[in-house]
Amino acid sequence: MSEKLVWRVEGMDCAGCVASLTRALEKMPGISGIEVNLMAERLTASLSTARPEEVERQVAALGFTATPLATAAAPDEHQGHSHHGHDDPAEAEKPWWATGKAKLTWLLGGLVGAATLLSLVLPERLTDPLFVTATAVALIPFGRRALALAHMGSPFSIETLMCTAAIGAVLIGAAEEAAVVVLLFALGEMLETIAAGRARAGIRALAALMPRTALRVTAAGGTEEVPAARLAVGDLVLVRPGDRVACDGTIEEGRSALDESPVTGESVPVARGPGETVRAGSINAEGALRLRVTHAASDNTIARIIRMVEEASASRAPTQRFIERFSAWWTPGAMIVALLVILATPPLLGWDWATSLYRGLAVLLIACPCALVISVPAAMASGLSAGARRGLLVKGGAALEAIGAACHIAFDKTGTLTEGRPRVTDLIPAEGRSEDELVALAAAVEQGSAHPLARAILAEAGRRGLSLPPARGFSATPGKAVQAVVAGRVVMVGSPRHAPVSGPLAATLERLEGEGKTVSVALIGNAPLGLIALRDEPRADAAAGMAALAALGVRPVMLTGDNARTGAAIAARLGLEAKAELLPEDKLREIAALRALGPVAMVGDGINDAPALAAASVGIAMGGGTDVALETADAAVLKDRVTGVAELVALSRATMANVKQNMAVAVGLKGAFLLTTLAGITGLWPAILADTGATVLVTLNALRLLRWKP
Template sequence: MGETIRREWRVEGMDCAACVASVTRAVERLPGVSQVEVNLMAERLTVSLAPGASVAAVEQEVAALGYQAAPLPAPDAAGSAAVPGAAGPDRSEAGGHGHAHGGHADDPAEAGKPWWRTGKAMLVWALGGLVGGAYLLSFILPQGQHWLFLAATLLALIPFGRRAIALARAGSPFSIETLMCTAALGAVVIGAAEEAAIVVLLFAVGELLENVAAGRARAGIRALAGLMPRTALRRRADGTTETVPADRLAVGDLVRIRPGDRVPCDGSIEEGRSALDESPVTGESVPVARGPGEAVLAGAINTEGVLHVRVTRAAADNTVARIIRLVEEATASRAPTHRFVEHFSAWWTPGAMLVSALVILLGPLLLGWDWQTGLYRGLAVLLIACPCALVISVPAAMASGLSAGARRGLLVKGGAALEAIGAARTIAFDKTGTLTEGRPRVTRIIAAEGAAETEVLALAAAAEAGSAHPLARAVAAAAAARGIAIPPASGAGAEAGRAVLATVAGRRVAVGSPRYGAEAARGGLGKLAAAMETLQGEGNTVSVVLADGAAIGLLAFRDEPRPDAAAGIAALAALGVRAVMLTGDNARTGAAVGGALGLEVKAGLLPDDKLREIAALRGAGPVVMVGDGINDAPALAAASVGVAMGGGTDVALEAADAAVLKDRVTGVAELMALSRATLANVRQNVAVAVGLKVAFLATTLAGLTGLWPAILADTGASVLVTLNALRLLGWTPRL
């Protein structure tokens, strides 16, 4: 048997969770199809196809439901591909995103049209004309009023009836179309043709409003694609430039970026210096200086000088494309609340239909209603039964929250992580590179008796050569500043969290923690022990340098706290969150940093110790771990939610559950505030969706409202919860 292949389609016309469920159930029934994933906000259908499975069958099944599936192109040979979220022509805020209820999925030709000219809107205008015409003719032919409204109702039901049948065949017999058509036909049977016509018209109007709201929600995500310029100035071999599409830049190309231009790629500066405004990508409002050899991010704005940048990533893999892809994937990740609501709604509709049947049968028998009244009120209950508003209440809020965060450099990989962040009561921070700037410098070198400072530094630099650890870079920088030639090393190795080892000029050299030095040094540390205590008391991190088992010196490092670290910890305290620093540094250094920032400190921790501390903290509730995404990977994974800090690095974007791209500690508090705002929006949406249905159910059974208000309990509630969720797109942190 051959392996399955993954295929993707862009599905036009989905605008509520019921659409997702319908497409999922229909495609899952096809032979050879597995692992069906439907992303509402990204309009993406992804399936695994067994050898011999029909691609055309998938597209035909989707088309039978009234949607249109367009296969997404695979990356070309050059490795480039369309930026996620930017596929297809430019759209208006709502054009091209209709619900497709009634078989009117958006035509690609309508993609650039305003919402009032789409097929969905045309259906509303036509139904409005039919109902309005029936009212006008009823004044001319009063005796034919019933028949006029009957004709309008039956004509209006044709598209919705077709869709109801298609959905029933695809495994969704309890769709809103089925319930609405049943209620409208039932109303016709009992002589309420006028109300039936109004119900159908209001249903279509509600669907149109959902179309507009869903289009606005998607526009929040698609706006991220607008960070990328459409063209770039690529330099030719002869030094001249040519204008090329930005998505056709290849790794190795040299690009000229003028003042005021957006950076069209991830790359490295080869010539020029400038200040770059990275706020569109990271949310950091202050422009940062960049020069030769430094990295630049796609989507940043060049504010000063001309830059020549070497492309390091293809368009499909640059920072903006990865952010969009992560946001789109995140909107498909269901939070626990979302899963609960989906399970609840699966029982809601059949239960409500049972209540409808009981109303029709028992109302006349127990409450003295006549049979026509029982049937009428039972039909109204049918219209209230659809859970569309309830099901869309959670994903709409989550999608808006995720999109709002992404525009501010706060990336979260799904609703589950976003929900867990807001519920956490403890946040654990790594020290180096997280609470501190991650750029330690060597402040003191103390040589043991019989050794020289230059010898200590040279041997340490040789042993640390090739390491990406911040302390290793500090040692290399100190050696370079003193003009010390670094001897070659061999047999390099490491003991995690304790020491690095290498053979240098025939001597076995180790650069380790104070604990390692005390345990490994032959004859102990001697006079160096007192010097080490003094250095640590001053807030320095100390490494012990050993050669052939003897301690030959100490290196003192100092890594200053980030300028906003104290403000970030204070903001978390204001939110009622406990902050703890977990560091492998010694207790004195940890206490010096923690005291300055105002947070609890757990020091002297090896990687395994950090895992145990995280486990202990989780015993009291959800824990968020914040680290640099490199050395803290185990702790990030062990926490309820791992948050990586880093300006667009691979690790920051992909190693944790969330990332703060602006590299500021206050960003963690902003992430917490965003999560809580999203969860509050979810609670509001659920309250509106359930509250309206319960209220209309009570008024319907009491005879205070009829069929057309009942339809508002569904479509009206769907519009309200979506519009409420859209408020999150304008979220700004208030810390």
């Protein structure tokens, strides 16, 4: 029997830390399912025979601090805690200048600075011991970590390279350079900590959207202030004008305009009334509302967004996986090259042994793969955070990379390109039938269905004040028809392709479809009962969304179960290609055909589109069905706007451009310094600067993405 445990791990600041910690723990017996999340500072593992203290000792040996949190297996036991409730970020985060890495940097800076000043007035033999002392002070923590990593199966760590070079420099009499090398390395580590903290601040800003308290309505009708984390499903909550909403819920009473921009990025306040859903983190702009809580604090919109961003930051993009595999070979390869520089250049190029040893050590420092390894995850984490702030959620680096590469984007029509609220526009009863009879019988058959067209027919019956006759024996064929027995006769409502009509009704049907309307045919027995025409208006920004995608060089395609004439009429208004009369399995075939031409994204409302979303290279859900959308798709547009899809493509491309810039900086700087080192132009400390400098540049470049705007 294994127990799943979670720890908060402090001190991780780059992908290298994650890799070394993961490898070290994998070597331990009795531990499995190891997940290390850099952005969330979380370690999750299942322990069978290993004890928690052993895990904490192993983590400490690598220079990190592990603090146990709640048991991952039992979320309900701490119902009152959100995913973040266990450790207040404000308490957990020390200011960067007070961290252990910063203190080491200040100490080394002081020692190297003092030694440098004294070297101006004292002879070298008196100041060299000061430089050696500074080097030794740094080598204690770095050396301990290098030994721990070597013991745990990672002999070629950056710490090993740096310690080897520093000790080698002291031995060949370059104590001053050895001290500068360890100081620059410590400085680089400190800057990585600051950068990682900046990226995490993006996620903490989301957590800060949740108010600490809420006004719960008591049984007596009054209100009591309770911690927001203690709200349970079914509680009634009062939200006053100006309050931030503390829960996901539905409005029981009141009307107001809600500013949802903190959650969805949608700048215009949205009017909401009884029966409508409200998201945690929104701001109530006008009237007082009474909300019925629909999700516990640990599962509301904000908590799920935070969880998604954290999990997304932990999942690796294909480019990142390649870089990690490459760096596993790069470091041992670089050590062999350094050894060749030391051993082969004296006989081949006539260098003296001191020169070959010095330059070989410099090559060793240039070989540190830190900047290259961090180039991808730093950009990905910033891109994911920037998107989340603007209501664009992506479930990981792989999805973020795939969205920008898509050649085609397929859109479901109903609820995605259109409002998803069709209404009846025309009623054409067959000869001898009335409009009321047509609506009453069709509504009786449709009352078991949740399809948007069924809801529209039921709404029309409600508007006319019709009482529906009893129906039994309901059956449905998805995409074709529904039928039931009403007053002893079989009544069917279906698409014209599966319930054909002839004569005057057929001519009317053609005219209505030409106007971009969806027509349902009602039959009683086998005789026509009449036609019901419905129209679902395109979203206000659908045409702009298609134009934005076309401008990015992406081809949008509409996939719809609707008839070809209606599909063509709507597609012409929006400016995209239409594939109509598709059953669910036909949509899968269309996606497969598009995939043969290149990567394809599918956009749907996440409910009936789940198979197509899964079949595409990347599935994007519109935020209308947030619950289902967040679960089924690889990405979600929370603001319910079609233009959000083009924004996702732009975000993906901006992130991948940042990744390429980072890789160019990391490899370019190293290449340049490798040449200058072998030519004898630069020495040891510029070599470590090539790595530290590249790491800092790469990280700062990645942080620029946090300011990304569509």
